[in-house]
């Protein structure tokens with residue numbers, strides 16, 4: 001018992017302690033679990049949409065003594081809610097965290113002392129599909145099931161355990177008639193099971209639960225923040241586009257669902273459908289959601305004002321269609337509920353350019369909405385997967401916005417769990433889609449993200465834990481090297497701005513970057529990171545072999561692709577210049593030539609616009625700034641013509657699109673809320689514009705490198721970042737050529753600051769500082 005109570009404390013305190021490493025190992029075991037898995041391994045109605053009625057499970061139990069403390073461990077798969085004596089335990093939704101259930105099952109732990117009483121008590125749980133009874137097209141793990149263990153200690157020093165077993169009862173005849181994450185939830189309030197979660201409920205019509213097979217994975221305490229309703233948003237307009245069809249505009253593309261308030265006769269069915277954009281006639285544009293039916297349906301019980309929110313689905317939307325409403329709907333009928341991993345804010349950014357501020361806001365909404373205990377690619381269509389390549393370097397930028405340390409450490413564990421024995425990495429983690437394409441640029445996240453966790457949060461444990469998997473991946477992928485060139489590339493520089501507004505992928509060979517250039521440069525970068533990790537953990541043999549292989553790849557790249565006459569790699573695409581420059585692969589005597597070539601391309605071919613896709617875009621802005629042309633990064637960042645983030649804003653985007661031409665492209669792959677095209681923009685805003693950057697030799701901002709860039713006529717930048725050491729502030733202002741800079745360095749940190757155009761280091765200790773140019 002003491003051990004269990006201590007664990008609850010640990011779960012809570014870990015969330016507040018970003019610099020601590022994720023203790024997955026310590027809690028990844030099945031010892032202490034005696035409870036059985038229970039559920040019902042059959043469906044009442046067979047549906048090709050894979051919609052199930054929610055399962056309600058319950059048990060009464062008697063306590064004859066006074067409770068001193070009680071803790072519950074609960075794994076309700078796929079998504080679940082837990083009740084004690086008619087109180088919902090905790091405020092999480094869509095719980096627990098996602099995983100490959102054959103490898104790992106996350107359970108949540110709660111102190112439930114205050115919910116128990118002497119006498120008869122009731123435990124109840126509601127089980128939804130989640131990703132366990134998986135949406136169509138993804139790997140399924142079986143029917144929803146649960147395992148629960150309640151440990152109770154009494155004031156007299158004795159203790160008891162209540163566990164899930166064959167004595168529990170189950171029904172599928174509750175109000176949640178169908179649910180799944182893509183299609184929505186149907187709720188019939190006439191079927192509510194009044195008092196089902198209270199002691200003494202008459203469960204005569206319920207059936208005994210089945211003892212069911214374990215999912216197979218090890219039991220692991222969930223240490224990441226839960227998903228919660230993190231905000232409420234009121235619609236800004238409502239229009240009746242045809243009799244009885246009301247279209248609401250939330251004013252913002254959000255992720256979550258709506259709360260419906262309705263009064264009317266029993267049996268009336270009200271439906272809500274969700275979309276990111278509208279058609280010209282003002283009705284929902286649903287084509288880009290592919291097969292997702294995104295419909296929540298509520299059937300009234302006919303008693304006063306009824307308030308409904310779904311539990312086991314979520315949608316990505318700005319617009320809502322309401323139909324079947326009894327009477328006249330009003331703006332107050334719906335309220336948007338914003339749902340995502342409840343991560344603490346980690347920073348703020350604002351500057352004198354309103355467009356840049358708007359773009360930043362779009363990014364924050366996009367990043368936030370795509371946290372569903374994994375970073376998803378998109379929240380609205382029938383996909384919602386954790387694609388590795390979207391977040392490789394991009395994820396480091398997110399760490400300036402939210403406290404992402406625990407979430408990304410957990411995602412690295414998902415990558416480890418997904419890896420095949422031969423070393424092949426899954427491009428989607430957890431591997432709900434079995435996509436083992438052996439693509440370097442996607443798989444590289446397994447190596448890159450742990451390094452970012454070290455730099456941003458001081459997390460060494462994730463590197464240590466992932467190291468064997470990284471080595472296995474490096475060794476396996478090395479088999480794809482031919483003549484010192486890495487050939488394994490599947491996706492290319494995904495989603496470069498296409499030449500034709502209808503296209504998803506460019507057909508123009510000049511815009512594309514040769515796969516082996518992407519793969520060779522990225523693999524080289526991975527080998528450099530591996531060398532860093534191997535040095536950290538004292539593995540000299542690994543250092544030698546990674547360094548030697550990296551050198552070979554550098555030679556291979558330059559021998560095969562560098563044209564010393566023209567100063568370009570292969571066809572000279574923007575990305576083919578960016579990556580060798582970013583990773584230090586260009587021979588010294590050719591650096592300027594290659595950079596000049598990049599500048600020429602951007603200036604004369606794309607006319608100050610971005611020409612990279614997801615891969616090159618994660619490095620572009622820093623390469624430009626670090627080679628003396630921050631003005632070009634600024635132009636790219638503040639453009640409002642195609643292709644640019646500003647173009648999306650001008651076209652009404654309130655998040656970031658999957659495609660640069662998201663307003664015109666084919667809807668079969670065109671989400672309005674993807675994070676991948678953010679590239680290194682956020683890193684650039686914080687590290688180059690504001691000038692707040694961790695020193696890799698003293699990670700987690702123990703030492704900060706502060707080098708702001710006044711550029712593009714900006715008159716001020718105000719940024720802050722809450723690092724593991726505390727709050728860092730960099731606020732500068734340019735008045736009539738005079739640069740004034742206010743800095744806050746947290747206790748325990750030091751900084752080296754540089755005034756603009758001045759290479760003289762200024763050493764700063766913790767405290768506030770005001771610097772200015774004469």
Ligand code: BGC
Pocket residue numbers: 377378383387388389390491494669676
């Ligand atoms: C996803 C992307 C992903 C890509 C890779 C798309 O369907 O939405 O985010 O990286 O596939 O093929």
